[in-house]
Amino acid sequence: xxxxxxxxxxxxxxxxxxxxxxxxxxxxxxxxxxxxxxxxxxxxxxxxxxxxxxxxxxxxxxxxxxxxxxxxxxxxxxxxxxxxxxxxxxxxxxxxxxxxxxxxxxxxxxxxxxxxxxxxxxxxxxxxxxxxxxxxxxxxxxxxxxxxxxxxxxxxxx
Numbered sequence: 001x002x003x004x005x006x007x008x009x010x011x012x013x014x015x016x017x018x019x020x021x022x023x024x025x026x027x028x029x030x031x032x033x034x035x036x037x038x039x040x041x042x043x044x045x046x047x048x049x050x051x052x053x054x055x056x057x058x059x060x061x062x063x064x065x066x067x068x069x070x071x072x073x074x075x076x077x078x079x080x081x082x083x084x085x086x087x088x089x090x091x092x093x094x095x096x097x098x099x100x101x102x103x104x105x106x107x108x109x110x111x112x113x114x115x116x117x118x119x120x121x122x123x124x125x126x127x128x129x130x131x132x133x134x135x136x137x138x139x140x141x142x143x144x145x146x147x148x149x150x151x152x153x154x155x156x157x158x
Contacts (some may be wrong), residue, residue: 009155012138019143021097022115030087031097041084045077094118098143105129106136118143131155 023031044059047069059080062070069076085091094100098118103109104125112119119142121130130151137144 009135009138010152012141013134013144013147013152016138016141016143021099021118023097027089027097030090031093031095034086034090035095037084037086042078044080094145098145100145103133106132109133109136109140109142112140112142114140114142118145120145121147127151127154131158 043057045057046055046060047062047067049055049057061080064070069079072079090097092099096118099116100120101108101112101117102122103112103119104122106129109119119133119137121133121144125133127150130148131154134144134147134151134155
């Protein structure tokens with residue numbers, strides 16, 4: 001009996017990982033468009049990060065008057081502009097199309113719509129509470145975006 005219950009939890013988790021949200025045709029098209037736009041987007045570089053080792057490559061807005069990136073000189077990395085933005089309707093969505101909701105406890109699962117939203121368990125949550133959240137989410141048919149291997153193996157054991 002216990003093995004059947006554990007097997008059903010594992011099966012539900014597999015099914016939920018393949019599950020997709022209910023999107024309108026326009027939203028589905030915009031998500032595909034966003035992916036194409038992200039592929040074409042250049043890598044944003046901080047000025048002189050290719051010369052100075054101590055500077056990380058993370059983007060910093062050029063502020064000085066004579067900065068070549070700011071002046072958009074040929075041969076220098078591109079400047080971040082609003083034209084590189086993604087479609088407003090799908091901005092902030094997970095690549096699968098779900099709206100991500102960060103969950104800290106089991107009670108927060110009550111306010112989630114499993115057709116449009118998926119949960120991401122907060123990083124500060126320990127293993128015991130993480131297992132409880134994963135169990136309840138699978139019972140309610142909610143997709144968990146960051147179920148850890150350790151939590152899944154503990155669910156199998158119990």
